[in-house]
Amino acid sequence: MSDFFNFLLNGLSCGAIYALIAVGYTMVYGIIKLINFAHGEFYMFGAFVGYAALYALFGVHPTGGEPGFLIFAASLLLAGLLTAILAVVVERFCYRPLRNAGRIVALLSALGVSLLLQNLGQQTVGASYRKFAPTLTEARFPRTEVDLASLQPGQTFDRTVVLDYALRDERGRDQQRTHAVVLAGEPLSAAALAETLRLAQASSRPAHAYTYAAVTVSSKQLVIVLTLVLVAAGLYGLVQHTRFGRAMRAVSVDFRAAALMGIDVNRIVSGTFFIGAFVAGIGGFLAGGMYYERIDPLMGLLPGLKAFVAAVLGGIGSIPGAILGALLLGISEKMVEAYVHSGLRDAFAFGILIAVLLVRPSGLLGRFEGDKV
Amino acid sequence: MDFDRLLFFWGHHFVLLGVTVSLALSLNLINGFCGLFSLGHQGFWGVGAYMTAVLLTVLPSGEAGLFLFALSFPLSMFAAALCGLFVGVPCLRLRGDYLAIATLGFGEILRNVAINSSFLGTSQGLSVPNVIRTTLEQTFGLNRLDARRGEMIFYMLLSAGVAALTLLILRNLMRSAHGRAITAIRDDETAAELLGVNLTRYKVLVFVLGAALAGLAGAVYANYQRYVSPNQFGFMQGVTILVIVVMGGMGSFTGTIVAGVLIYALPVLLSFAPGTWQVPVFYDPTQGGDGWVHRSPKDLWQVFFSILLIVVVLLRPQGIMGTREFSLAALFRRKPPAPPKEAGA
Structure with a gap:
């Protein structure tokens, strides 16, 4: 029985990692109806920025000692910020010109950005794994x-x-x-x-x-789950209780009407990308860097797809839905790994995706939106 | 002999180019002509290739080898078509980006199943016996080198033949009334339905036919490479085919062929760049030396390829050819016909 609860806790922290990515996916989709394929690469980018910050700015060598709390926090913040800036630039130059060109064209552009970041990563920092400096004692x-x-x-x-x-x-x-x-x-x-x-x-x-x-x-799992709680609380406050959040909600309900009401839609979209990628960036630092302690340019591919599954499961466009979906996905993946077959984890996740799309495309907490003719 | 080096090097690329173009053509039917955005085409290709591998390894070959080899093509098509039906019927209820993700998930599930199935050789993959060379050596009594030459020429012809057959089937389909129904679905689904086009029937037809042709390409690929493994049919391979379709023009067969040749040939040509052409791309003090990471032009092709995709999507989303076809007859016609109206997105 205690095994079951240990799997549950492992699944919860794994789900929390997915949640940090899924939140950005769902926010972007909620606003501009774009599946931002590059979001998993933002997660990867965050991990590499954290690596570079620890190494170059703070001199923490991958084989050396552990950084102090301040250095850890500063690297984390830097990872989030630079990732967020990258996302805003990507949105400005690769997605904004295509906003009226149809969903598939924008999806292709997102696919291109995703490929570019992966390939650029493989050709610059190299395709093999890197050991991340231990940042927190495992207790x-x-x-x-x-x-x-x-x-x-x-x-x-x-x-x-x-x-x-x-x-x-x-x-x-x-x-x-x-x-x-x-x-x-x-x-x-x-x-x-x-x-x-x-x-x-x-x-x-x-x-x-x-x-x-x-x-x-473990202490690392606690940090990740705690981060997710803080992020969720912060996002709730932002979306429900600020002017920016109200504008965001308005844009997600009706893009054109929001623009006609005097909302600066471009600013809201940029802001959404900024926040989503910030969360994904710190997620990359915490998951790839702190938790698994190994990073590589393709590390965002699978978690990115899984996070998308989680967002669909929870109801794409809904932030609480994305978090719920991610936690459920993480837990059920660990259960499949533990009790069914360890190799079938990924197939199970994508099976969930197809099942949700067929049975309840609006997800657990999403609103149903019929196709407009 | 110099001739052999030329034959084996360019022949190899010619065969793979034929497979790539066939795949891109059948994907263009689904994505370009019918407007169903599939990201799982590599899955159907893999099903065809695995079907061939299983058929030729599990059953005792030997004397029956050539018969099984011939059988592998229709059976692979059938297996992939069955898969297309299995995926198509439920997934076609989904639209646009949702369909894309569902088919992507399907492709990953197939790969995962292959990785975990000992019958399919797990991640190690399966080896396929070399039927053609064995036949040439044993039945026709050729020596080793001649048999290798014969094998290469055979596969060059086969690959080109399969690409031509794919093109012929698809072109004839698109010129028929069925083809116009398929294009109508892409241009306006609701309008097509109101005009009496049976949406489900045509969508399933497109999916199954596209899958079957991908399975055929898979059979050629498995027989030629004599090895299949899950990583050959990953998401990245699917994306490469997709990019060919997008660049050539979604809805243009000639565009697909042109883009297929360009995208396949450019990295091959770049591999001829002298070894001294090393571009410093990145400063990384952890890598030792002076810290600069150097890459050859061939390595950088992948990066260039991604940029090319973004640029094409931004500047010319309809691709090189759009939905038009290149034809010699049109070039020599006196009065150029009015350009066909671009299909609205």
């Missing part, structure tokens, strides 16, 4: 500390025990490292205990032993 919660001095070699425990020691990095901060994991019911080996204490003594930092609850969540 799992809830946990309780066990007094290391009280542990005896050969002792058994009814819960998993992890022996940690700390290293001091070049900035003088503690880096937690795990030396040994003792599974529930297994005896603690004398060598592991002695080695942990030796490593702790060598770095002259305290060592720790923890026991973990049966269901745990």
